[in-house]
Amino acid sequence: QTDATPAVTTEGLNSTEAALATFGTFPSTRPPGTPRAPGPSSGPRPTPVTDVAVLCVCDLSPAQCDINCCCDPDCSSVDFSVFSACSVPVVTGDSQFCSQKAVIYSLNFTANPPQRVFELVDQINPSIFCIHITNYKPALSFINPEVPDENNFDTLMKTSDGFTLNAESYVSFTTKLDIPTAAKYEYGVPLQTSDSFLRFPSSLTSSLCTDNNPAAFLVNQAVKCTRKINLEQCEEIEALSMAFYSSPEILRVPDSRKKVPITVQSIVIQSLNKTLTRREDTDVLQPTLVNAGHFSLCVNVVLEVKYSLTYTDAGEVTKADLSFVLGTVSSVVVPLQQKFEIHFLQENTQPVPLSGNPGYVVGLPLAAGFQPHKGSGIIQTTNRYGQLTILHSTTEQDCLALEGVRTPVLFGYTMQSGCKLRLTGALPCQLVAQKVKSLLWGQGFPDYVAPFGNSQAQDMLDWVPIHFITQSFNRKDSCQLPGALVIEVKWTKYGSLLNPQAKIVNVTANLISSSFPEANSGNERTILISTAVTFVDVSAPAEAGFRAPPAINARLPFNFFFPFV
Template structure:
């Protein structure tokens, strides 16, 4: 126990706390921990309004400061005792290894000095907006996942591999097959002929064993069916196998030469999909051959095509010449211009600026819950139009040119540990007038999107007390007979 008769020194973080110090640079009455109070102020104190100041109550052992007044001294003095308190709870913190966890993280405001550093450390983020409260089970919710153009096709273990050449002519097996992207590639593979039986990329099973997911993250699997297998001999003759059994590469010794049979030379995928973005069927065709040491390195060809379900290809009347009795292929070329009406262009540009699912509210804090709707900040939408000199013409067109988003935030909470809070968001869509171009002429329109964060925090002001006011009523005839 420590007893001292002096002003507050830096005896620790607890001694620096003062919850009754509400007036900066001014002594608060009966606030014994206020460092602005002097002995003259203590002479008019009646007692300490906050006699005990403690630290974090979650610790098993914590420091506490006990304040009192010594009126026998002349002038009166403040007395404080720094003591150690033991928490009676069995669930308490004995020691903390990470002291910053006891307080909030101070927001770092970007400026010209730390902007580059913040950009390097920012790796992006994702925010899950799903509520913790669910009124229906996941089994009752219909799945809306579907493949979109360019999305890798998922399999039961990873994704459908489509070998291709990237930086060189060598085959890379980690390239994923993309939905609705028809491809035909050739690449070279360096192999050791004596180890051809161990190389997976030379086997049929490497391409036919995966099972494609019907939709992303779906439990329904679509097996890959082998439709045809062609065998190519050393003299380039082709033979179609009657069965579609999966063959394994086999190494054969032919005198002084080594031959590897049943090696995959060509792979052709044919995937059937629906208009809902689901894969319903997967067919596969192989061209196998015999490889000798003369043709090493090996060249392989891979193709993938997508066919929509319940659609028929355009019938041909011959390949390439006409066949007697088949109809003549004919068609017409529609006469149209590349010009678009102003209203359609304006809507397209507006959709491009807003994006998909532009929100109506913004969370004030980073941990705001979706259930607390009233705490969220609504977005204010503003539309502005800037007219140019030629806008007086009747053939001018109003097109959106910029979307400016302004986010106002403030520092919220304690002065020692303030937190960033969003208080206002404004989305301003700015349009300009453009003269409508004549047929055959093109015009380039530059659109932009800008986001500005404005700090609207007000500096802390001293909360001086209002001077006392006299609330007294005089009699009705007090100034009689003068008034």
């Protein structure tokens, strides 16, 4: 037995150090499970919760003696004789008190065999900031936790800070969305159908379509998203077929039996070369795969879906119209882009969209038109987004191949776009110049622009005429090739400072041309043709104004200086 002692000693030393290092935190912690004795609070300090003479933190194995644990009741005097040191030499109560009970364990190595010495002393805390009297006794120990019962359960649940999973999010979407109170739709409430809700595909985290997005009442939306499809399976993909969009029946009001069927108003067929033809009938068409030689085509694929819902002021949906653009899709345009639109119309109204009331709103198209003859009103095209347009950059980039792709001029957005003109020696200048000019101006470039977003077509005098300037460099006599069209819109703020309204005061369209480059035969040259729109705010900056300076209005009585004046 004596031979084994040195081995235990070396091991014991390490554990002693470890125990001492963590000793500082020990007195304030109570062993779990020890009930706090409420006890009569008689003395200046609270009665200790645990008896220091019994407390033993190193007693980790029940019914077995822990090595170097001098307070372990399982250890006999024979065990103590082989200990090298006490891992917990002192057990004290709360060390913040000025005096507290402490138990000091030590080993008497002088005795043979070594004995454990147990001392129960009153330890005096030398610190001048020790606690002599506590008048708030619960402050020194942990308070008892609240036991959940039916009254405080909900509040306890709310304070929980882990991951929460609730059953509702996994069951059907509709059960969660139903609003029991109102028998009408409100703004932003999903539109319900007989089985779930009206689906309005939308992009989510990427540009790909997500079909399970609900359409919200009175929220007008226009969304473009992408579908990755396998053309061979186009007949089976639901999202490409008309029926997917036209079959649901919208509930007139939430949770009712009355259904409003979606009626197909129009079907426009887009051919492979993007020409549009309108179909007379509105039968539901299915996408069908056509194998034409080497490559396969899919016809009647849904490209655009436009919902137009009519509602009453009582929050009911009374009519649901739908129009489609179906197209022929080849493998060139896969992944496919689809366009979805939904807008809401109030019953018995005929809305006239404005670009502002009165001043232009940023992001809405400029209103523009022509005056066919003197004294008449302005004629505008019905498409608001087609009244003043500029060239749109396309994939082909070739100016001569480019046709009809225009982008509207939106108020407040400066824009730039262009195309490339490849010149070879064979092309005659006059023809190219003619072509480029018509390309830059587009079909029916207007003469007049509305000063306000709500200008009436008959108020001819209000409209702002477009100034056309042709700027050319180099020699006059040579053939001029237009290279750029710069449209400059000068606008000013109008009205009160708090709510300024944008008013267009001047529009210039500047066609910049230069002399036709003399291309050597066989030598190809590429010229960049560009269009730009700039918006210039010409309003004078608002200056800080001051009221009239205060005047002293203290007058002496008129006869104050009587003897002298």
